[in-house]
Amino acid sequence: xxxxxxxxxxxxxxxxxxxxxxxxxxxxxxxxxxxxxxxxxxxxxxxxxxxxxxxxxxxxxxxxxxxxxxxxxxxxxxxxxxxxxxxxxxxxxxxxxxxxxxxxxxxxxxxxxxxxxxxxxxxxxxxxxxxxxxxxxxxxxxxxxxxxxxxxxxxxxxxxxxxxxxxxxxxxxxxxxxxxxxxxxxxxxxxxxxxxxxxxxxxxxxxxxxxxxxxxxxxxxxxxxxxxxxxxxxxxxxxxxxxxxxxxxxxxxxxxxxxxxxxxxxxxxxxxxxxxxxxxxxxxxxxxxxxxxxxxxxxxxxxxxxxxxxx
Numbered sequence: 001x002x003x004x005x006x007x008x009x010x011x012x013x014x015x016x017x018x019x020x021x022x023x024x025x026x027x028x029x030x031x032x033x034x035x036x037x038x039x040x041x042x043x044x045x046x047x048x049x050x051x052x053x054x055x056x057x058x059x060x061x062x063x064x065x066x067x068x069x070x071x072x073x074x075x076x077x078x079x080x081x082x083x084x085x086x087x088x089x090x091x092x093x094x095x096x097x098x099x100x101x102x103x104x105x106x107x108x109x110x111x112x113x114x115x116x117x118x119x120x121x122x123x124x125x126x127x128x129x130x131x132x133x134x135x136x137x138x139x140x141x142x143x144x145x146x147x148x149x150x151x152x153x154x155x156x157x158x159x160x161x162x163x164x165x166x167x168x169x170x171x172x173x174x175x176x177x178x179x180x181x182x183x184x185x186x187x188x189x190x191x192x193x194x195x196x197x198x199x200x201x202x203x204x205x206x207x208x209x210x211x212x213x214x215x216x217x218x219x220x221x222x223x224x225x226x227x228x229x230x231x232x233x234x235x236x237x238x239x240x241x242x243x244x245x246x247x248x249x250x251x252x253x254x255x256x257x258x259x260x261x262x263x264x265x266x267x268x269x270x271x272x273x274x275x276x277x278x279x280x281x282x283x284x285x286x287x288x289x290x291x292x293x294x295x296x297x298x299x300x301x302x303x304x305x306x307x308x309x310x311x
Contacts, residue, residue: 012128118171177220186242
């Protein structure tokens, strides 16, 4: 019998539609074998509203006080860069877009967990900045759930301590112990690593020297599902905001569970006929309905669902 799974979608920069995942959700459903479709629960994380008000407020002020000329291109640049700039980790949680967005992810997982299946495998499908959000969220939750009371006392942040203690009694699904699959599309994660340099950047599959288990795959997965856990990173050569991950460093390059997959997210004909300059935005936004992305994502979902079926 197939194992029920939850697929969580997360958007990237410039998103404004609450139903951003609807086209991909529909295509994935049809790409899955008919007998498996009823075993998939879909959930979406919409976080743009947390930071969009700040960028729009600035643009309004700039238009009125500095007579700045407005245009759709300017809004796209300000909102896009503003989204990325806002998601910067701070030590304090007060008025932090970073933690507000992470709280939105936590709430989505709580909503999905309400079905009462604490062992349900979890799969993230993320786009653009959403890839960095999912990766950093998994990293932070993995660290929090393994912190001792002594570590929490040294941290000195009451809200962080409360969240860490909450995780100790949460379900394996909620603590990402059933994290079984990750699909990243048009990922700009490498751009967030330049502050530290490659020697201090590790994937969420990293094993720590202090004995902490990695964030992915989840440590609570059954052996057969664990053997099929995979991270697929889709990118297009014409996408200026999406990049392969393995060239980052040896830790990423040597990770067997991570696959960099180049696709023509802008479309095969456009990629061959038009100049790359005409394909940049189409390439960055085209993953959601790209045939290869849909097919391989559905295949990953199906492999996890059927991992425990009899041969």
